Amino acid sequence: MAPWELSVELGEIASWLIYLSIGFAFGFILESAGFGDSRLLAAQFYWRDLTVLKVMFTAILVAMVLVFWATALGWLDYDEVWVNPTYLWPGILGGLIMGAGFILGGFCPGTSLVGASTLKLDAIWFVAGTAVGILGFGESVSLFNDFWHSSNLGRLTLQDWLDLPTGMVILGLVAIGILVFWAGDIVRRRIYGSSSDD
């Protein structure tokens, strides 16, 4: 049953090629969706263009449904799937810092790579900034190591936290997603007029 230990099953070179291919598809899709353009990404935060919200949440919902479907069919072992451990407060503080970086810089780390790959100078400056931020973290984390390891709740899932059946959480998220897509477009037209981009 999936998932597999790729480098063990296929050997190192084959597994590298698979990761290279996965990354290739990832970069290709992001660029095709327009995520190499900082203006389109930033427009999300002014509700001018909702591409970021639509692409990201559609992807999350589709992947989520497929993961739990495959689990229900016995093809995938969810317990063996890496679920990001929850370090609540470092995650929230890091997220807030990233939100600020997103609106100032116009990219996130992945989209800046896509922008840089199509020679967008602002993306290349962003990547340089990311490098400085990452190096800065590596050099300063020892100053607040206790905080960085605090509020460690381990493999905490939404269904555990809400104490609800997984199916209900999935249905709820899909419903919320569709509602947000629908309402989001209405709000956008009210702000910018019906002539704005669809």
Next chain:
Amino acid sequence: MKSKPGRERYWDPYIAGALLGVLLFVTFFLTGHGLGSSGGVNRILVAIEDMVVPQHVDRTPYLAAMAGAERNPLDHWIVWQVAGILCGGFVSGWLRGRVRLETRHGPRITPQTRWAMAFVGGALMGYGARMARGCTSGQALSGGAVLSAGSWAFMLAVFAGGYLLAWFVRRLWQPAGDS
């Protein structure tokens, strides 16, 4: 150059999102984990640091965990995946005639201002992503899809941070006259 980003011929966001979702599922299915970006950039940087100041890397626990002594920080799936992102982005842009040296910026600022803000924003992004143990790809997208509670809290925090600051920096992005 076109005035509105939406005028470029990009894929429909729902179709792009659905394809990305399928890719994310296939990644989980084959490998047991999701996609990532900042972690790969991190490892490439640590590898460079390890070449320049190896003793310092060995003495810093956070860095030593990736590159201490005989460890090679590049010997990790995410490095290959990040290399793939660069290739895939380039090929997609090249096929559509979008590979050109240019700066995308709001109508009210100069390219130089944009570069400076991109650098500052990038630094915050890099710092925050390591603090949060992942970025939009590794935490929000991947963790969100497998229902990690922390990833959802993180995702809300990213959007909250962006929206809180967006009004104050609207001059960077919005046309004159728009709020």
